Amino acid sequence: MNAGLLLNATICFAITISSFAFAWVLARNEEEHSEKSKPALWSLVILWSLVGLTYLPTTIRMIAAYFGKENLDIMMYSLAVIPFSFVAVPLVFFILYVIAGSKKISAYISLLFVLFGASFLMFLFTKGIIGPIVSEYGSIFTINSDIAINIYMMGLFVIPTAMIIGFLLLIFLQKMPKHLRYRTALPLVAISFVFDFMLTDMITMVDVMQLVARLFVLIGTVLAFLAYFPPMTLQEKLGIQKYQYELYEKDIDIDEEEEDVDV
Amino acid sequence: MSEDIDVGLEQAVAEFYQSMGIHQGPGDIQYRLILRVLGKNEGKITEFSEIRKYTDQFADKGSIGSKMKTVFQLEGLVEKVKRGGYIVTDKGITASNFLKDSTAFYKKNKRMGEIIERMP
Numbered sequence: 001m002n003a004g005l006l007l008n009a010t011i012c013f014a015i016t017i018s019s020f021a022f023a024w025v026l027a028r029n030e031e032e033h034s035e036k037s038k039p040a041l042w043s044l045v046i047l048w049s050l051v052g053l054t055y056l057p058t059t060i061r062m063i064a065a066y067f068g069k070e071n072l073d074i075m076m077y078s079l080a081v082i083p084f085s086f087v088a089v090p091l092v093f094f095i096l097y098v099i100a101g102s103k104k105i106s107a108y109i110s111l112l113f114v115l116f117g118a119s120f121l122m123f124l125f126t127k128g129i130i131g132p133i134v135s136e137y138g139s140i141f142t143i144n145s146d147i148a149i150n151i152y153m154m155g156l157f158v159i160p161t162a163m164i165i166g167f168l169l170l171i172f173l174q175k176m177p178k179h180l181r182y183r184t185a186l187p188l189v190a191i192s193f194v195f196d197f198m199l200t201d202m203i204t205m206v207d208v209m210q211l212v213a214r215l216f217v218l219i220g221t222v223l224a225f226l227a228y229f230p231p232m233t234l235q236e237k238l239g240i241q242k243y244q245y246e247l248y249e250k251d252i253d254i255d256e257e258e259e260d261v262d263v
Numbered sequence: 264m265s266e267d268i269d270v271g272l273e274q275a276v277a278e279f280y281q282s283m284g285i286h287q288g289p290g291d292i293q294y295r296l297i298l299r300v301l302g303k304n305e306g307k308i309t310e311f312s313e314i315r316k317y318t319d320q321f322a323d324k325g326s327i328g329s330k331m332k333t334v335f336q337l338e339g340l341v342e343k344v345k346r347g348g349y350i351v352t353d354k355g356i357t358a359s360n361f362l363k364d365s366t367a368f369y370k371k372n373k374r375m376g377e378i379i380e381r382m383p
Contacts, residue, residue, distance in 0.1 A: 026383070033383050034380065036380050036381050037381050037382060037383045038383075039381075040381055040382060040383045041383035044383060097381060098378055098381045098382050099378060101377060101378075101381060170378075174371070174375050176375060180379055183382070184378075184379060184382050187382075
């Protein structure tokens with residue numbers, strides 16, 4: 001029984017809660033978004049829900065590992081890997097829809113990633129997993145299929161990551177108001193953080209790396225929160241706060257006003 | 264190389280610049296269309312009638328003629344080589360290239376605006 005495992009479980013639980021909360025807040029504020037941004041909004045809701053669904057069984061898995069319940073550990077790993085395999089689907093839809101604007105094309109291409117995810121799962125479940133290896137900080141499984149790992153690396157990791165980087169470049173190369181740059185770039189950085197470290201979490205063989213990867217997933221979730229709901233101090237620091245003003249209704253006679261000014 | 268002139272696009276670009284308070288040059292549809300026709304005919308004589316083919320829906324013959332004289336000829340963007348025939352100068356080509364850049368800026372801005380609109 002290791003305290004490290006409990007710390008791991010706590011981080012997983014924090015990721016679960018914050019991802020679900022974020023998905024819920026996004027869905028609840030649906031009315032505030034325009035019709036054009038709704039498909040992208042719902043893909044984000046699905047993405048964060050999938051992150052939550054991945055880390056909910058992982059939390060139980062870590063607690064099971066703490067109590068030495070190997071069967072529950074294996075069962076929860078098998079459960080967690082299902083939403084994990086499809087995280088790339090809403091992500092790809094989100095990026096493609098925002099860039100290209102076509103729901104149909106984005107949906108068809110996302111479907112391809114459903115196939116990637118399904119084949120990853122198929123190879124993973126048919127070839128099996130090795131483990132768990134329970135250590136001081138985590139419980140690690142090894143995927144017993146090189147094809148599954150390759151599918152994940154090539155199909156589910158490299159392509160979506162390249163899409164995020166491309167989209168980020170597009171934003172950084174464009175001159176735009178500061179608050180818009182913040183609003184578009186930070187969610188992408190957050191998603192990239194979560195997505196990349198989820199993969200690291202899944203394929204790592206080192207327990208400390210698993211813990212650190214999960215910590216970064218948590219940081220990514222917090223970043224996503226900050227992207228959509230930046231606190232006032234951060235807004236002031238970055239110079240992105242909205243100046244509160246009321247329109248000056250009185251007609252101004254410029255000549256009169258200039259006369260009033262004591263130069 | 265011959266290039267098509269999209270009057271609708273030119274009008275949209277002009278309106279975009281007008282919305283930013285730029286009513287002359289890139290924000291002037293007459294200026295845009297005249298310069299686009301001149302740029303299309305680089306190294307050739309541009310007939311006044313050809314310019315009017317594009318500008319008739321926006322302005323009468325008199326105001327286009329006046330613009331040719333007071334802006335294009337006066338600033339050395341074109342040279343009159345015969346009655347109703349103009350040839351674009353190097354300076355005119357520079358102006359035409361600037362106009363193309365202004366269209367590219369409009370397109371880039373529009374595309375980015377649409378992307379931001381779709382971003383939740």
